[in-house]
Amino acid sequence: MIYFDNSATTAIHPLVLDTYVQTSRRILGNPSSLHHLGSQATRLLNQSRQQIADLLGVSSEEIYFTSGGTEGNNWVIKGTALEKKGFGKHLIISSIEHAAVYKAAYQLESLGFEVSVAPVDSQGFIDVEALSQLIRPDTILVSTMVVNNEVGSIQPIKEIGELLKAYPTIHYHVDAVQALGKLPISSWLVDRVDFATFSSHKFHGPKGTGFIFWRKGRKIQPLLNGGGQESGQRSGTENVPGVVATARATRLQLEEVAEKIARQSQIQAYLIDALSQYERVVLFSKASANYAPHIICFGIKGIKGEVLVHALEEKEVIISTTSACSSRSHQEGGTLKAMGVPTELGTSAVRASLNSQTTMAEAEQFMITFNHVYQKFQQLFID
Ligand SMILES: Cc1ncc(COP(=O)(O)O)c(C=O)c1O
Numbered sequence: 001m002i003y004f005d006n007s008a009t010t011a012i013h014p015l016v017l018d019t020y021v022q023t024s025r026r027i028l029g030n031p032s033s034l035h036h037l038g039s040q041a042t043r044l045l046n047q048s049r050q051q052i053a054d055l056l057g058v059s060s061e062e063i064y065f066t067s068g069g070t071e072g073n074n075w076v077i078k079g080t081a082l083e084k085k086g087f088g089k090h091l092i093i094s095s096i097e098h099a100a101v102y103k104a105a106y107q108l109e110s111l112g113f114e115v116s117v118a119p120v121d122s123q124g125f126i127d128v129e130a131l132s133q134l135i136r137p138d139t140i141l142v143s144t145m146v147v148n149n150e151v152g153s154i155q156p157i158k159e160i161g162e163l164l165k166a167y168p169t170i171h172y173h174v175d176a177v178q179a180l181g182k183l184p185i186s187s188w189l190v191d192r193v194d195f196a197t198f199s200s201h202k203f204h205g206p207k208g209t210g211f212i213f214w215r216k217g218r219k220i221q222p223l224l225n226g227g228g229q230e231s232g233q234r235s236g237t238e239n240v241p242g243v244v245a246t247a248r249a250t251r252l253q254l255e256e257v258a259e260k261i262a263r264q265s266q267i268q269a270y271l272i273d274a275l276s277q278y279e280r281v282v283l284f285s286k287a288s289a290n291y292a293p294h295i296i297c298f299g300i301k302g303i304k305g306e307v308l309v310h311a312l313e314e315k316e317v318i319i320s321t322t323s324a325c326s327s328r329s330h331q332e333g334g335t336l337k338a339m340g341v342p343t344e345l346g347t348s349a350v351r352a353s354l355n356s357q358t359t360m361a362e363a364e365q366f367m368i369t370f371n372h373v374y375q376k377f378q379q380l381f382i383d
Contacts, residue, residue, distance in 0.1 A: 001316045002362050002369070006202075007149055007178060007295055007353035008320055013204035016249045020206055023241035031238050032227060041240050048247035055254050056185060058213055064230050065243050068210035069177040072197030073100040073143075075234070076173045076212065079220030080141045081108050087169065088138030089113040094126045094155070095338035096148050101175055102334075105143070118144075124153035124339050125290070132163050141171045146179035146188045146196075150322040150335035150351060151284045152295030154183060161192030171195065171218060177202055181253035181356065182261065182292045194218045200242070204355070205249030209242035253356070260356035264293035267354055267363045271296050274367045278374055280381065284336060284349060294355065297322060297336075299348030303377055308350050311373045317366060319352045 003011070012020075023044070029037025031045055046060070053060040066072045077091070093105050095117050105115045118131035126144055135142075142164060144155055157174055164172050173195040179188060180203050189196060194215045201207040214220070226235030269287035275298050276283060284297040300308060305321040312319055322336065336346040352366070 001318065002366055003318045004352040004354060004358075004362075004366060005318050005320045006355040006358075007351060009201045009207065010204045010355050012201075012206055012245075013249060013252055015252065016205055016245045019248045020241045020245040023244045027240055027244075031240065032229065041238075044240060044244055045238055048243045051247040052211060052250050055250050056189060056213060058189075059216060061231075062214055062216055064212050064214055064234055065238065065246070066197075066210045066212055066234065067208050067239075068201065069098070069175065069197055069199035070100040072199070072210055072212045073098065073173075073175055074104045075223050076171070076195040076197065076214075076220060077101065077104040077141065077143060078108065078223055080171045080173070081111070081113055082221035083219050084140040084171070085113075088136075088140045090116065090136050090139045092116045092118060092131065092134050092139060092142045094118045094120060094131070094144045096120050096124060096126075096150070096153075096335040097143065097145055098149060098175060098177070101143050101145070120153075120335075120338050122340050123286075123290075124148055124151045124284075124335055126155050126160070128156055128159045128163060131160065135167060135170070139167070139170050141173060143173040143175070145175040145177075147176075147182060147292040147295075148335055149178050149295075150349075151297040151339075152178075152292040153285075154290055154292055157188040157193065158190050161190045164192050171220075173197070178292065178295075180250070181257055182264075182294055184257075185254075189213070195220075200246040200249050203249055203253040205246045206242050209239055209246045211246065261293050264354050264356060264358065267358055267360055268293050268296060270360065271352065271363050271366070275370070280374075280377075282345060282348070284339075284341070294353050296352045296354075297349055298352075299345060299350060300374065300377060301345065301348060302381060303348055305348055305350045308348075308373070308377075311376070312369060315369045315373065317369045319350050322349050322351050 027041050029041040031041040049063045050060045053063050091105050116134040119127050171194045174193050176196045177199045196213040199210040222233045224235045229235050272287045275281045280301045282299050
């Protein structure tokens, strides 16, 4: 099987799985318990927090564990709204955000908040000038993703950060779920970013785990109240094996990261070039420094994305329609729509997504299978 759906989820790394299993087996205590088993679990949590902080170049008090990207995004957006509602009720997101951002923001509208949406250009990049026009005296949050999960466009985080330096009271949140290990951290975890969201299963960690970076000095309200875990900010007994495994996955993901990025870029360039040779193929991603190295969004004109996904699946090649979350709705991805891609073309889009272990041999096999499927579709092409 060729698995090119790594933006939806990745296989857990064998060493990470080992850490998860060993921790589950050996660490019995609840970190909140007073006895030595509790202290042992707490020590592991703190070590994991420190490891992740060191890898990101931040302080350990700035890392909070969550259940993944969806929780992280909901927490920062709603937690900001609860914290700052006395100062303002206006939020800005972009038109290509993941549902965990835009649905969280829109839910707040029923509570009297207003959401403005910054547009993207035809290539999937946020229009910073247009975003700047949306800022108001009552704006409390700007939330933008780092790497778009459908087409892979890398957003101008540094530029938005620079813009927001003139508005120090606005929280700046970035959804970094597709970014860790795909771009140098320094290019997006810039000093004006207040919060960043991460999800372990996107980088070979366990599903249902993740963390947020929360810059010291910023304030949000907790959404999960109870026993006061995570310094009182996120209650619930900690997922100790998930946290320890997440720390290991983060370390592995960031090991030799420059080489991994270079390798994926090379494979991506090969695939984009090979696909572009087909007359009816339309590419929505590019092999350039402005696009993440692991995502290739494309379509065959006149063939619905889901039809291509299933045709490849029959030959044991796994890709997806543009995002796992929208794939069941049979709709075009929100990003393509925001880019102004006509619906007819947008509904043909599929996404192939790589990981750091993907080989050129797999990419070549992918193209052989794709060619086979394409030739079969030739019979359907009528124009
Ligand atoms: C950009 C982005 N944000 C958030 C999420 C949600 O993350 P999780 O699956 O950990 O809830 C995803 C998952 O596809 C994503 O791609």
